[in-house]
Amino acid sequence: MKVAIAMLKDTQVELLQELVELHDNKAPYLTEPWTQVETTRYTDPQRFAQERERLFLARPLIAAHVSELPGPGCYKTLELVGKPLLLVRDESGTARCFINVCRHRGAQLVGEPSGCKHRFSCPYHAWTWNSSGNLIGVPHEKTGFPELDRQAYRLTEVAVEERAGWIWVRLSGAGEIDVAAHLGELDGEFERIGAASHVVFDSTVRELNCNWKILVEGGLEAYHFRVAHRDTIAPLFLDNLSSYQCLGQHMRSVLPRSTLPELAGAPSADWDINKHANLLYSLMPGSQFLVQEDHFVWIQGIPIAPDLTLTRLSTMIPAAANTPEEQSYWRRNHDLTMYTLDEDFELGESIQRGLDSGANPHLNFGRFEGALARFNAAVDEAIA
Ligand code: FES
Ligand SMILES: [Fe+2]
Structure with missing residues (x-):
């Protein structure tokens, strides 16, 4: 059963074209300079209070x-x-x-x-x-x-x-x-994910000992796939290749699967982004929607303290595919997503543990981690 995101065809081709070219040129997606952020942005109680009040309490x-x-x-x-x-x-x-x-x-x-x-x-x-x-x-x-x-x-x-x-x-x-105003230019596309025709298959909640922003950042680059996810999803994706677009304060990331090179010989009229990439929508402040070929995953991070975040991961499946025969298929999907994200969560907690060690006054975002720089800039703008 395939119910995939109905993204506008022109947008699909444009996004895929960009990645096909980068793959052909053996180049990562570089949009930002190499940057640094201060370590205290993940630990400072005053900053945390501002983010809680101005982002999580004040926004939809x-x-x-x-x-x-x-x-x-x-x-x-x-x-x-x-x-x-x-x-x-x-x-x-x-x-x-x-x-x-x-x-x-x-x-x-x-x-x-x-x-x-x-x-x-x-x-x-x-x-x-x-x-x-x-x-x-x-x-x-x-x-x-x-x-x-x-x-x-x-x-x-x-x-x-x-x-x-x-x-x-x-x-x-x-x-x-006013949710439409909050979604801004993402409004129509967000609706086309088709959440209204889906149901929650299962939700798993984790209390994680790290700052909410570290968890968002974990989804914004493909640099870590080959290393951190080598035993799980790494073979399904291309190494260190992803792109992103800022849509107001929100972001869309495109994570090409290893089948992307197949597009090179096919007419672009036949290109279907759902077959060759996962889309990740990061909604300010703490929600991410990972759109896969036949379902999507909703990940919501709710901050409790600078170093504590409640994370809920829900596998969202088409209501029409919620049949007894398909339960084991969705169960495997939910478990694999959870297993993979636990790899990220473990690393997120390990980052947090080291923040107060004095090893790093700054953390570093490489040029292919530009989405992280843009996300942090959007947070700063929102709480200014
Ligand atoms: S009826 Fe609710 S506290 Fe008394
Ligand atoms: Fe990851």
């Missing part, structure tokens, strides 16, 4: 895939950037997001990870809200809370928007969330 973040709230009353609880959240579809089918905290004396309102109901009753004294966030029940209200203004005790609401198959939230600031 994906809280769930639409299939996780399939109908009215379906809910999911999660913690995002330190905020306990209750995502729920109200009776009219609108996705809403509330802080998962009781408005009486602050107990956690919903404990289950997911379910389906329209009334949420606090486990402490049973104040109760409906799925629109309205307070609908207060035991002994007349004697204990005379003239209580129930409207003032709605659940605390967070801005939500459904777009491109995802449920987005924005955790700080007032007013509407």
